[in-house]
Each structure stands twice: as structure tokens, then as C-alpha cells.
Amino acid sequence: MVPTKTRIRSVLLTFCAMGCLGLFVGSNSARAEGEVDNSCKAKVFKFDVVKKLCADPSKGKKAVKKLMKNQVVKKAKAAGEKMNCKSCHDNTKTFTLKKNAEADLKKWLG
Numbered sequence: 320m321v322p323t324k325t326r327i328r329s330v331l332l333t334f335c336a337m338g339c340l341g342l343f344v345g346s347n348s349a350r351a352e353g354e355v356d357n358s359c360k361a362k363v364f365k366f367d368v369v370k371k372l373c374a375d376p377s378k379g380k381k382a383v384k385k386l387m388k389n390q391v392v393k394k395a396k397a398a399g400e401k402m403n404c405k406s407c408h409d410n411t412k413t414f415t416l417k418k419n420a421e422a423d424l425k426k427w428l429g
């Protein structure tokens with residue numbers, strides 16, 4: 320009964336492949352959430368201040384968040400504007416930029 324054996328083996332192999340892939344994707348997305356990883360996602364930056372912070376491993380994403388909070392959101396609020404991280408970012412996990420983000424940031428940092 321060679322065919323059956325071969326089938327069982329290929330089924331097992333498929334499961335292993337899925338498992339390994341799951342592990343790989345899982346560990347990858349854990350990093351993407353930035354819990355441990357302090358590096359910035361973007362490869363290209365529009366703002367020098369952000370670029371510099373991201374280029375410095377001792378500052379990194381944490382420092383960018385601080386900058387956004389203190390230099391952008393606080394300033395805007397002080398000026399009477401309604402603003403939070405989601406005014407410019409889709410979410411606070413990946414910090415994907417909204418269409419208005421650059422122009423609005425320029426107003427406060429530029």
C-alpha cells in the first residue's frame with residue numbers, strides 16, 4: 320500500500336509547512352506591532368527631525384512619538400485645534416499616514 324503511505328506523508332508535510340509558515344508570520348507581525356522593536360517603519364522621511372530620530376537607535380520610534388505628542392498634538396491643542404494621533408495616522412499600531420498628514424505636520428513642525 321505505497322500510495323496511502325505517500326498520501327499520509329504529504330498531508331503531514333503540508334501541515335508542517337503551514338505550521339512553520341504560521342510561526343514565521345506570527346513572529347513577524349509581533350515585531351511589526353513595535354512592542355520590542357523601536358525602529359521606525361518608514362524608509363523615506365519627509366521631515367528631517369523625524370528622520371534624525373529614526374536614524375538614532377537610542378531614540379527611535381519612542382522619541383518620534385514623544386515629538387508628535389509634545390511638538391504637534393500639544394501645540395495644536397494649545398492653538399485651539401482638535402487633534403490627536405489619529406488626526407494624521409490611520410491607527411496607533413502601524414502609524415500609517417493619512418492623506419492630510421504631511422501637510423498638517425508641516426504646519427506644526429515646518
Ligand code: HEC
Nearest residue numbers: 359360361364365366369384387388404407420421423424
Ligand atoms: C499633524 C499630523 C500628525 C499628527 C497629529 C501625528 N503625526 Fe505621527 N507622523 C506624521 C507624519 C507626516 C509622519 C511621517 C514623517 C516623515 O515622513 O518624516 C509621522 C510619523 C510618525 C511615526 C513614525 C512612523 C514610522 O515608523 O515610520 C510615529 C511613530 C508617529 N508618527 C507617532 C505619532 C503619535 C504617537 C502621535 C500622537 C501623539 C502622532 N504621531 C501624531 C504626522 C502626524
